[in-house]
Amino acid sequence: MSNAGDSVAKVVKKHGKNASMMLDIIREVQDDIGCVSDEAAAGIANSLGVSKVDVDGVISFYHFLSKKPLGKYTVYLNNSAVAIMKGRDAVAKAFEQAVGCSFGETSFDGQIGLYDTSDIGMNDQEPAALINGVVFTSLTPEKAKDLVFQMKAGKDVKAMVREVGDGMNKSDIIHAMVKNNIQKEGPVIFAPFESGSGIRKAVAMTPEQVIEEIKKSNLRGRGGAGFPTGMKWEFTRNAKGKHAYVLCNADEGEPGTFKDRVILTERPEMLFEGMAVAGYAIGASEGVLYLRAEYRYLLDYLNDILTAMRKNGLLGKSAAGKKGFDFDISIKLGAGAYICGEESALIESAEGKRGEPRNRPPFPAQYGYKGQPTAVNNVESLCAAARIMEKGGEWFAKMGTFQSHGVKVLSISGDCTRPGIYEVEFGMTLEKLLEECGGSGAVAVQVGGPSGKCVGKKDFGKKLSFEELPTGGSMIVIGPDRDLLGIVHNFMDFFVEESCGWCTPCRAGNVILKQRLEKVMAGKGTESDLADMASWCGIVKAMSRCGLGQTSPNPIATTLENFREVYEAKLQKGVDFVSEFDMSTAVRDYCVTAGRKAEVKGH
Amino acid sequence: MSTITFEIDGKQCKARAGQTIVEAARENGIYIPVLCWYEGLKPAGICRMCTVKVNGRNMAACTTPAAEGMIVDNAIPELEDMRKALVEMLFVEGNHMCPTCEKSGNCELQALGYRYGLLAPRFPYLFPVRKMDAVYTKIMIDTNRCVQCRRCVRGITTKDGKHIFAMMSRSGKTTIVADPALEAKISDDLAKKAMDQCPVGAILKKEIGFAVPIGRRKYDKAPIGSDIAGK
Numbered sequence: 119m120s121n122a123g124d125s126v127a128k129v130v131k132k133h134g135k136n137a138s139m140m141l142d143i144i145r146e147v148q149d150d151i152g153c154v155s156d157e158a159a160a161g162i163a164n165s166l167g168v169s170k171v172d173v174d175g176v177i178s179f180y181h182f183l184s185k186k187p188l189g190k191y192t193v194y195l196n197n198s199a200v201a202i203m204k205g206r207d208a209v210a211k212a213f214e215q216a217v218g219c220s221f222g223e224t225s226f227d228g229q230i231g232l233y234d235t236s237d238i239g240m241n242d243q244e245p246a247a248l249i250n251g252v253v254f255t256s257l258t259p260e261k262a263k264d265l266v267f268q269m270k271a272g273k274d275v276k277a278m279v280r281e282v283g284d285g286m287n288k289s290d291i292i293h294a295m296v297k298n299n300i301q302k303e304g305p306v307i308f309a310p311f312e313s314g315s316g317i318r319k320a321v322a323m324t325p326e327q328v329i330e331e332i333k334k335s336n337l338r339g340r341g342g343a344g345f346p347t348g349m350k351w352e353f354t355r356n357a358k359g360k361h362a363y364v365l366c367n368a369d370e371g372e373p374g375t376f377k378d379r380v381i382l383t384e385r386p387e388m389l390f391e392g393m394a395v396a397g398y399a400i401g402a403s404e405g406v407l408y409l410r411a412e413y414r415y416l417l418d419y420l421n422d423i424l425t426a427m428r429k430n431g432l433l434g435k436s437a438a439g440k441k442g443f444d445f446d447i448s449i450k451l452g453a454g455a456y457i458c459g460e461e462s463a464l465i466e467s468a469e470g471k472r473g474e475p476r477n478r479p480p481f482p483a484q485y486g487y488k489g490q491p492t493a494v495n496n497v498e499s500l501c502a503a504a505r506i507m508e509k510g511g512e513w514f515a516k517m518g519t520f521q522s523h524g525v526k527v528l529s530i531s532g533d534c535t536r537p538g539i540y541e542v543e544f545g546m547t548l549e550k551l552l553e554e555c556g557g558s559g560a561v562a563v564q565v566g567g568p569s570g571k572c573v574g575k576k577d578f579g580k581k582l583s584f585e586e587l588p589t590g591g592s593m594i595v596i597g598p599d600r601d602l603l604g605i606v607h608n609f610m611d612f613f614v615e616e617s618c619g620w621c622t623p624c625r626a627g628n629v630i631l632k633q634r635l636e637k638v639m640a641g642k643g644t645e646s647d648l649a650d651m652a653s654w655c656g657i658v659k660a661m662s663r664c665g666l667g668q669t670s671p672n673p674i675a676t677t678l679e680n681f682r683e684v685y686e687a688k689l690q691k692g693v694d695f696v697s698e699f700d701m702s703t704a705v706r707d708y709c710v711t712a713g714r715k716a717e718v719k720g721h
Numbered sequence: 722m723s724t725i726t727f728e729i730d731g732k733q734c735k736a737r738a739g740q741t742i743v744e745a746a747r748e749n750g751i752y753i754p755v756l757c758w759y760e761g762l763k764p765a766g767i768c769r770m771c772t773v774k775v776n777g778r779n780m781a782a783c784t785t786p787a788a789e790g791m792i793v794d795n796a797i798p799e800l801e802d803m804r805k806a807l808v809e810m811l812f813v814e815g816n817h818m819c820p821t822c823e824k825s826g827n828c829e830l831q832a833l834g835y836r837y838g839l840l841a842p843r844f845p846y847l848f849p850v851r852k853m854d855a856v857y858t859k860i861m862i863d864t865n866r867c868v869q870c871r872r873c874v875r876g877i878t879t880k881d882g883k884h885i886f887a888m889m890s891r892s893g894k895t896t897i898v899a900d901p902a903l904e905a906k907i908s909d910d911l912a913k914k915a916m917d918q919c920p921v922g923a924i925l926k927k928e929i930g931f932a933v934p935i936g937r938r939k940y941d942k943a944p945i946g947s948d949i950a951g952k
Binding site for chain 1: 764765766767768769772779781784785786803806807810811813814843844845847868869883884885886887888889890891892893894895898899900902903
């Protein structure tokens with residue numbers, strides 16, 4: 119711990135007076151002094167030559183940044199739907215009782231802070247929490263109490279990890295409780311991969327040939343949007359610019375997805391090779407891995423791998439032995455914002471700013487990172503590219519369906535007996551998948567996470583593919599005893615919180631939709647409320663600026679479509695209108711002031 | 722050579738290369754409603770009022786360049802209803818009390834409300850608790866009225882290019898603030914510019930108010946957009 123001025127001076131000296139490093143500077147100052155106080159923010163603004171409000175704007179945008187002290191120990195407990203299914207609420211209560219404060223507060227001595235956070239990518243081992251960045255999984259109330267006991271005793275957080283997970287999680291450098299839970303290995307990502315086998319093949323070809331090979335494979339982006347990777351690289355290669363950049367999107371924030379976490383843990387070399395392949399294809403000399411803050415526990419490990427790859431000549435000057443191809447990779451850390459998984463928001467964030475998506479056109483391929491042509495690709499897409507180099511585009515294209523080639527890595531969680539990672543060929547039916555993961559009792563599956571679709575039994579025969587059931591990887595199995603509307607509400611809460619606030623329909627529309635859902639859930643809805651919600655979902659989807667807003671009403675829209683009876687059961691029958699006005703709520707503030715109980719009969 | 726020919730609602734329009742659909746439409750006498758757009762500022766695609774269909778796809782007309790052969794749908798019922806919905810969202814999202822507002826009659830949100838015949842919004846009022854900030858020397862910021870258009874963020878800077886206004890937070894909690902140190906040094910002219918550039922009454926210059934009485938203000942005389950499309 120040091121004082122604000124010293125800390126800012128030290129961190130700015132390390133990064134240089136460069137506004138594009140603002141996010142890194144802010145985060146490191148916070149690591150140093152526990153928060154980014156007004157004094158620290160002013161110091162950062164001064165050094166970088168920007169307004170203090172610009173620094174404050176960045177701090178206030180990201181979930182893990184704070185102007186107030188967060189506590190010596192910061193507990194971020196996941197509050198996403200699957201965490202709640204797995205007993206999160208009892209764990210939260212245990213934390214509160216043991217610490218003596220509520221979530222959103224710090225203990226009276228300021229030592230322990232309790233905070234909610236949205237999905238941390240551990241859905242197959244919930245309830246889970248991050249304490250000072252260290253992951254604690256499969257929590258129970260007893261374990262929570264024990265953790266608090268150890269924090270109160272002043273123990274080092276890393277020393278609180280008593281059991282470690284499988285695979286590389288066991289390594290000394292990661293040393294995490296996290297489990298990979300790889301249930302099914304496929305031929306592309308989790309088959310054995312010999313280091314160098316992808317990039318060496320690539321540099322033996324011309325960049326144009328590499329792009330051709332990727333095109334031949336019909337690889338489409340694995341983050342969810344499904345844009346053809348070969349085409350993206352071609353656009354980027356052909357765009358005018360001084361430099362080109364490869365950005366790897368390792369900011370999987372969609373609740374229910376955790377596949378990139380496992381790929382980063384078990385296949386980092388393959389990923390970095392994929393980035394080098396992309397760099398070679400588009401003519402870039404720099405790659406940036408944008409790593410979500412929740413996966414910070416992998417940072418040292420990933421940097422270690424990069425160092426080894428430089429040593430082996432796979433990265434750096436004349437990468438993979440190719441004269442004239444200089445390519446290196448650095449890692450940028452996020453700070454807690456789902457929207458940064460959107461490619462242009464990711465670029466903004468990587469440039470040290472608020473993670474707000476950009477207007478398009480221009481697309482990142484023309485005007486991306488630092489204003490230069492940029493290819494932003496998902497972790498899984500880049501790994502697939504490395505494998506395609508090794509095995510050929512034709513080999514890859516043979517797998518899958520007509521419009522979806524190759525395999526998909528799925529993260530399955532929820533009401534199933536074998537949650538975890540499944541690498542399956544496109545075209546597998548949902549039914550078959552449920553059988554494999556022990557989720558045959560499901561009544562609903564959230565395909566592609568909250569921004570995807572909630573489907574019922576009538577769709578279980580559909581195939582996982584871009585054309586029938588697209589998914590970025592998140593698959594949440596929902597059993598018969600779950601409160602479906604509660605899950606929908608949790609997802610809407612998530613979108614309300616994670617909207618960047620830029621455009622009207624997403625910022626205001628989701629709040630309005632959530633409120634109307636609450637009216638129905640409270641038993642005060644009528645048929646007309648369902649019609650309103652369907653229509654308002656349409657407005658938000660049609661008018662929003664980016665993918666977040668355009669998909670944010672999906673939890674309501676797709677359950678209204680596929681599970682209308684669940685809503686119907688909550689409605690008041692035979693009435694056209696139920697007033698939303700609630701006298702008790704309306705006079706609550708007054709009653710509190712007057713010291714009366716806010717119970718008004720007859721309303 | 723650099724003249725672009727395209728179509729809005731069936732009318733042939735001409736544009737110069739690089740012009741956005743909103744700019745070109747204005748020059749062709751077609752009104753596309755805007756709120757966050759402001760002449761001379763970099764368009765930001767915030768309010769989404771200018772959403773049009775470009776070859777069938779929804780796009781913000783303020784950020785989309787006009788292109789040869791484009792077919793644009795503008796004043797079609799489907800879009801007009803959604804634009805009205807956006808105006809309604811902005812009304813329920815903040816706390817807008819027109820009769821007591823210094824901007825009444827000059828307010829673009831109010832004017833859009835009139836243009837779209839807004840009587841009662843389809844959405845319930847959210848009645849957020851928002852801040853009225855008068856700590857500044859030359860201006861005051863009433864975030865109850867803010868529509869988050871960021872005209873102030875984009876357009877009001879110090880001579881060396883520093884932002885005087887910035888957005889705080891995210892989601893429905895986003896709010897504008899001014900940098901107290903920089904605001905303390907702004908000229909009267911810049912303070913007036915900030916107020917004039919604000920489409921609503923969120924940024925007001927201190928001391929002088931209601932110099933022109935309500936009833937004799939810009940949109941009291943003619944509806945918004947009539948200077949462009951002669952309505």
